[in-house]
Amino acid sequence: MITFLSGGTGTPKLLRGMQKVMDRHEISVIVNTAEDIWISGNHISPDLDTVMYLFAGILNTDTWWGVRNDSFTTHDEITRLGMDEFIAIGDKDRAVHIARGEMMRNGMRLTNATKILCDRFGVRENVLPMTDTEVTTQVKTALGLIHFQEYWVRAKGRIEIEQVVMNYKTPPVATEEGIAVIEASTAVVIGPSNPITSISPILACEGMRRAIRDKLVITVSPFLGNSPISGPAGALMQAAGFEPSSQGTLDCYEGITDIFVQDIRDPVRVDNSVRFDTLMISEEKSIALANEILILAKRG
Numbered sequence: 001m002i003t004f005l006s007g008g009t010g011t012p013k014l015l016r017g018m019q020k021v022m023d024r025h026e027i028s029v030i031v032n033t034a035e036d037i038w039i040s041g042n043h044i045s046p047d048l049d050t051v052m053y054l055f056a057g058i059l060n061t062d063t064w065w066g067v068r069n070d071s072f073t074t075h076d077e078i079t080r081l082g083m084d085e086f087i088a089i090g091d092k093d094r095a096v097h098i099a100r101g102e103m104m105r106n107g108m109r110l111t112n113a114t115k116i117l118c119d120r121f122g123v124r125e126n127v128l129p130m131t132d133t134e135v136t137t138q139v140k141t142a143l144g145l146i147h148f149q150e151y152w153v154r155a156k157g158r159i160e161i162e163q164v165v166m167n168y169k170t171p172p173v174a175t176e177e178g179i180a181v182i183e184a185s186t187a188v189v190i191g192p193s194n195p196i197t198s199i200s201p202i203l204a205c206e207g208m209r210r211a212i213r214d215k216l217v218i219t220v221s222p223f224l225g226n227s228p229i230s231g232p233a234g235a236l237m238q239a240a241g242f243e244p245s246s247q248g249t250l251d252c253y254e255g256i257t258d259i260f261v262q263d264i265r266d267p268v269r270v271d272n273s274v275r276f277d278t279l280m281i282s283e284e285k286s287i288a289l290a291n292e293i294l295i296l297a298k299r300g
Contacts, residue, residue, distance in 0.1 A: 007198025008047035011191025013280040017290030028181035034201035042097035056121035187297035192222035221246040
């Protein structure tokens with residue numbers, strides 16, 4: 001088994017290939033939940049849902065969020081009525097948020113709610129939240145602290161940020177289920193997700209770094225030069241005090257990486273890295289990179 005640490009875009013592109021080259025029951029994914037948010041009374045877990053929808057075969061891979069061919073009737077009506085629903089939520093996607101919200105309001109752990117939803121979607125892979133307690137990534141701006149979703153979706157990442165802050169009432173702890181899948185794995189793959197808002201929150205969960213310490217850890221860089229392949233990782237890396245590059249990514253993970261993977265076009269030199277085509281612009285490209293990662297994992 002291989003365990004993947006995932007955010008909502010880069011790593012799911014790798015998982016798209018992995019499900020074609022691995023036994024799907026041998027894939028476990030621990031997913032960032034620090035971007036979760038309650039909107040219109042419902043619980044949105046964007047990274048969890050992207051991974052779940054991918055494995056269920058219904059993900060909108062044009063946007064890498066939401067359900068393919070979804071309608072937006074409820075969202076359009078809510079906004080017409082003057083509600084500030086700044087994220088465009090599809091109707092089928094909303095049903096998942098409603099179901100999850102009800103389960104959590106009734107006292108269910110996010111881990112159990114995720115399992116129920118995955119079972120109902122026929123997902124064969126093991127999808128787990130990083131923790132069962134609420135964690136929120138906020139960014140500090142000239143206007144104060146705002147939720148990451150406010151920064152990235154409402155403001156479209158156009159606000160200058162000074163700092164990235166993880167906010168919680170209870171320090172996050174890795175779940176027993178997450179620790180168990182890591183212990184049962186031959187390797188842990190940190191996918192090419194945002195190092196600051198996608199992967200660092202997972203690693204910050206108590207017990208997570210200790211669990212992966214003795215495992216083969218393969219890290220895939222999300223950068224080409226000083227620019228992220230997608231998303232706001234560059235600005236977030238700088239705000240967190242790291243160089244926005246492959247070297248900065250390696251530094252951010254503080255010595256847990258055994259094998260570091262860069263793109264063949266990346267001009268930044270990282271000592272002892274291996275290089276593949278990491279621009280997963282098609283399913284075929286995702287499968288090719290997945291095969292390379294699988295070979296690395298088997299070699300140890």
